[in-house]
Amino acid sequence: MIRLEGVRKDYGAGTPAVRSLTLEIQEKEFAVLIGPSGSGKSTTLLLLNRLIEPSAGTIAIDGQNISALDPVALRRRIGFVFQGIGLFPHLTVSENIAITPRLLGWSRQEIAARVRELLELVHLAPERYGERLPKQLSGGEQQRVGVARALAARPNIMLMDEPFGALDPLVRDELGTDYRDIHDRLGLTTILVTHDMTEALLLADRIVVMRDGGIVQSGTPQQLIDAPSDDFVRHMIDSPRRRAQRLAAALNPIPAP
């Protein structure tokens, strides 16, 4: 269980990026943080594995205050997937995936077996992809490697910062579905940041809507659809439906009289 309490993050003077955030995420939950740019969702994610430090408040994982933990050790047990993919360009696919186990001092055989297992998990043939460099892969394939790398050291928690944002819609759907499957199979706790409500509705157990560094509403997709707390949430929740209607109209134009 991840618990944030009264967390604030200031970047210098001015309005804080995150203000007085209190949030609980259950074990094995798939939580999606959603909101417009500057709403504080990415900052929240970075606070969770101490890539940045909060200005106030506490964050606890399984009851342990993370500010008391060694940040390097903490990061090695939390998977992190980046928006810009963030693979190491000079390392092969296998080497990229192996990085955290290597830092943890796993044996060579353990690492090789794990890399193979992960490549298969993200549907990349180990023989074809293992020795390639990231630049020799398509965007979708690269992000599959990104997911595999984050999972390498068997973390319980996955943090994903707009992981599928830069991909074309087809690949994006496919990758989202595949990852949700992995989440369920491995019993992970996932926190994913996005600004795409369709993605949020399709993947999330719980959606946390953010604006201006604070939480506007938090609940299951159904709860948000049934009882949006204000016009902002209603507008966001409605956007997939509006798009679907426009799409339907474009595909089946009303015949001219």
Place this chain on the structure above:
Amino acid sequence: MSNGAFAAAMAVLPDYLGQHVLLSVSALLLGIAISLPLAIVSAQSRSLREPVLALANIVQTIPGLALLALFYPVLLALSVFTARAFGLRIPALGFLPALLALTLYSMLPVLRNTIAALMGLDPAVKTAARAVGMTPRQSLLIVELPLAAPVIMAGIRIAAVWVIGTATLSTPVGQTSLGNYIFTGLQTENWIFVLFGCVAAGALALVIDRLLALAETGFAQRSRARLIAAFIGVVVVIAASLVPLIGTASGRAVIGAKNFEEQYILSAVIADQLAKAGVPSIRRSDLGSTIIFRALVAGDVDAYVDYSGTIWANEMHRHDMPGRAAVLQQVARWLKTTYGILDVGSLGFENAYVLAMRRDKAKALDIETLADLAAYAPRMKIGGDYEFFSRPEWASIVKTYRMHFAVQRSYQPTFMYRALSDGDVDVISAFSSDGRIAEYHLKLLSDPKSALPPYDAVLLLSPKRAQDAKFFAALKPLAGRIDLTTMQRANLMVDRDKRTPEDVAKWLVQRIRK
């Protein structure tokens, strides 16, 4: 004749190239060992980065020759200090000053490229390194340095080419390099030597540059084969260059020579005498007057020929003129008691500083002596070698005859004679044993007030070699065996006939033995 010069150049190539490579590689490795960590720290600290780069930039603006020359007095002072404090003497001449100057010279490109490469890395990659759980040190070693490697390598390439080129300037501080071809060739108008030195240094720089370029693409393309090929190539080039040096450096006697023909010839004669006695030696040429004397005192040079008047005026700071024999005797005694240097004796000729004019001009103005010249001097131009105007002899002439010229110019000796012949200057500082005095029909002006001391050529041995009976026995036969005419002829063979000093030395040795 050209073939002879080429063969002579080839004969010394293993020594020159080996020394050049040893010096360049040592300087480059030391430079990298200092620059790389400094750049890594500087990339993270703005307050360190700016002064470090500024300092490296300043070093780069100092001319290479001056930077090399500057380390000589610095090390000399340091040597005096360490000798007093720890009884340990640092060699101020030769390898060490050249190494330090070139090390400084090599640092800027490595510093600049490493700092730029590390600071220019995509921040997302560094964040990813932290997110997967790397410590700052792991991030540096596993991610940042490998990604920066091609740019760092490019900096090392630039540094290597600079160092190999600048190493040719280490000859005047007593370090043998490919620059010996250039300095000696310029001195004796042996353009084959000059060209040979340029081509050899250029070729070496090119080969190393190509090998490092291979390493650079190896890093960029993650090609292990290229990296290994480049590494093997560099090792082979270095090893091949250094093999001829093995066993040569230690135990060999070092014979010094100043920067003119007579000195080249005499150092070759000394080497020849020693070889016959079974003492191996190496020669260090193109050393300045003061540097060579300090080197003898320190034992960096074992033997060389100096001139009594030079020691009298420059080292003993004497201005009185007790006569030729008295000067010779007092110089020998002073050298013995002050430094333990052994004066083997006069070789038999004098090579005095004299002022010389074109015969026609001297006749037209009716100038015979320095006193006559003083009256015309304010409307005349004088040319001197690089040392002359800063030597006490010149000060003595100025003071004794109230001599003031309209213009003073310094020349490389070869060009000085040309300048006089062409009428660019009216008077020059000549050496009395120089064969060119006869060749150019020069009038030597007499010195009625004895402003200049006598300059008998004397063979000096370092304090250590002064105790070496075999050494002394090998060189003693040279004393009193070379007269002025013989030396002038020998000098002319090099100056006019373009024979190599080694070749002429053989001729001279034959005559001595007769």
